[in-house]
Amino acid sequence: MRYPIAFGDVEIPLFGSYRNQKVRQVFIRRQWQFLPQTVACYFDLAAAKAPIAAGHNTKKIKFPMQKSFLLLLVLSHTIHLQAQNSPPAVNRFLDVSGALGDKEGTISFSYVNNWRVGKSRKFEVGLGARSTFYSGTDKPFYTAPARLARSTTIPFIIVFAGHDEKNIDTLTVRKPSVFSLNLSANFGYRFSSKWYGGVNIDLIGFSLGSTSNAFLLSNGAISPDPAVKPAHFNLLLTGDNDYGSLNSEFFMKYKVAERWQLKAVYQFYFAEYKTTDRYQVAPDGTKVDRFRNKVNASGSVSLMIYDVRSVFRLPTLRT
Template sequence: MRVLITYFFCIFSLSVLAQNSKTTNYSDFTGAIGSSQGTVSVDYFHLWKFGRSGKVEVGLGGRFTSYFGTSQYYSSAPADLAGDKRKSDSILVQAPQVNALNIAINLGYRILPKFGVGFSIDALGFSLGGSQSGSYVNGNQGQAVSAKPTSFNVLLVGDNDRGTLNSEFYMRYFIKEKFAIKLAYQYLFTEYTTENKVQQLPEANDRFRNKSSLFSLGITKQF
């Protein structure tokens, strides 16, 4: 509840500060690739321009991310387990596939009329996906498990995060007035919840997370 209140307060504060600011809108279609994994994402952001020249762009939007991979390891997700390798166990998911729809935050800077940089991060939303088979890994032991994407996504900073959250550092070059090419480094959390709490020590746990680093290429339409 405190997290939701904080998000709503930030949204309200931003809207008050931006009442006299100019606005712009961006939509991106992006594909990313990493080690035996990749994503396709579509987003839309409403941004307020700040500063005398309006080069600073801050705003909110929505992003849909579809993740797919092959033989990916997911480690214990709760913060008190993830921060200590002695406490963390893993599951190996054979064919992970997660679809996430999130409210996202964007901060950008238009360095030149045709060139800009920025950062965006998912904040709150939900995930969907089918049940996947895998193996619970504990030392040399292993057992078959079934897991589904964690349904609720929320940004809580670092290992306190929950669910599937996408973030990216990007550069845009406008080849036309309203169209740009985007290059980005994408950092993605995906999370699965097992049917049972397969990890029992040092505490019972059913949430497991994969952290992916991907390079992406996309196109941008400015409205």
């Protein structure tokens, strides 16, 4: 049977049957909906009686105001500590990743600002800035414009479209080297306190790099171009509609220390070069100077992940 305990103007539920008997110890438990645990308070009362109010099946025990204040203080302090243990609303970190492919590789540095969403704050979405350095040796770059390379240019559908092989020429760059700086979109999910996974992709930015010798294979003929160079403007438009050099990752992280994590990553990187003296002639007579290398770096491992809040003393936001 449930009885209320009253002190001052406050009543708290009391469980158990105490009719016509002395109360030596009273345990008060109240379940808060927003707490994952029960808040329990213990009071030792000396030989208190619980008279039954006339006409009502309830009991009221008068507590001294000191113990009333103590109860409220304990409850308030417990709730405050529970709020402190919840994940911060914003996750900021630095990310240094390395990836290797076939005679090519990348290293990237990222700053990420993610907002945790949902009641459990397991999902993350945010923006960041990423610089990527790409280098290779004797790498083939293929015709970049989507209207020539793919059977359709419809956004997103182009990712699954077939290649139009008859329109694709090859530019072999002897020493490709590209430095890109892009704004990135980031998505993540926290599986546990140790495991975290997600995806990210570059949106827009610019690239720099050195010129290189190259050979263009077009219509069965090979011609040299001594000064090919990276495309300077980068823009995500999905698939072969993209312009420039863009990076994207699928990854899993494992927390090894309070501020450090390891990351296994599959990286998909677009590197784009432009010719200066030699061009591909499209079927409609237009000249094509853009060529792209799609870098697949699977099974690569991140060098380190570092919690940036303590480095720059950024505030921790809570809701």
